[in-house]
Amino acid sequence: MVDLETVEISITVNGTDRSLSVEPSDLLIDVLRNQLSLKGTKRSCDVEVCGACTVLVDRLPVSSCTTLAVDVDGRSLTTIEGVEHAGELSRVQQAFVDHAALQCGFCTPGMVLAMTALLEINPKPSDEEIRHFLRGNICRCTGYIKILEAVKSLV
Numbered sequence: 567m568v569d570l571e572t573v574e575i576s577i578t579v580n581g582t583d584r585s586l587s588v589e590p591s592d593l594l595i596d597v598l599r600n601q602l603s604l605k606g607t608k609r610s611c612d613v614e615v616c617g618a619c620t621v622l623v624d625r626l627p628v629s630s631c632t633t634l635a636v637d638v639d640g641r642s643l644t645t646i647e648g649v650e651h652a653g654e655l656s657r658v659q660q661a662f663v664d665h666a667a668l669q670c671g672f673c674t675p676g677m678v679l680a681m682t683a684l685l686e687i688n689p690k691p692s693d694e695e696i697r698h699f700l701r702g703n704i705c706r707c708t709g710y711i712k713i714l715e716a717v718k719s720l721v
């Protein structure tokens with residue numbers, strides 16, 4: 567029997583092809599966290615303000631709390647779990663560690679993904695460009711200075 571309430575989507579998540587059954591109203595964050603157990607994608611504001619839920623869709627940052635899963639059908643996604651390579655932190659992750667650019671860490675997955683996208687688009691961003699790109703990611707702990715220092719160390 568065909569379930570008219572579900573839709574089949576095919577996505578690539580962290581390099582692995584996945585076929586999923588989702589409801590038309592399912593949010594991407596819920597599919598990632600609940601169906602794929604990718605808990606590094608964090609939920610906070612739920613209204614596209616804080617950036618905690620940021621994932622990359624075709625290498626660009628997207629708020630997964632306000633993105634329908636059906637809208638990423640056929641796309642390639644990267645979550646924080648897909649940023650490291652062969653057990654090694656990515657250079658952005660390592661820079662955050664080296665510069666103590668995190669405290670509670672709740673914002674860190676979104677920050678790392680946003681900065682990964684920025685440096686791919688613009689390998690030599692100015693301070694202003696880094697600040698502008700970070701406007702969609704809120705951190706309640708660090709005061710941003712160490713995050714800026716971490717990103718600037720890679721420029």
Ligand code: FES
Pocket residue numbers: 608609610611612613614615616617618619620629630631632
């Ligand atoms: S939880 Fe998505 S932007 Fe805040």
Ligand code: FES
Pocket residue numbers: 667668669670671672673674704705706707708
């Ligand atoms: S490190 Fe706690 S919110 Fe950013």
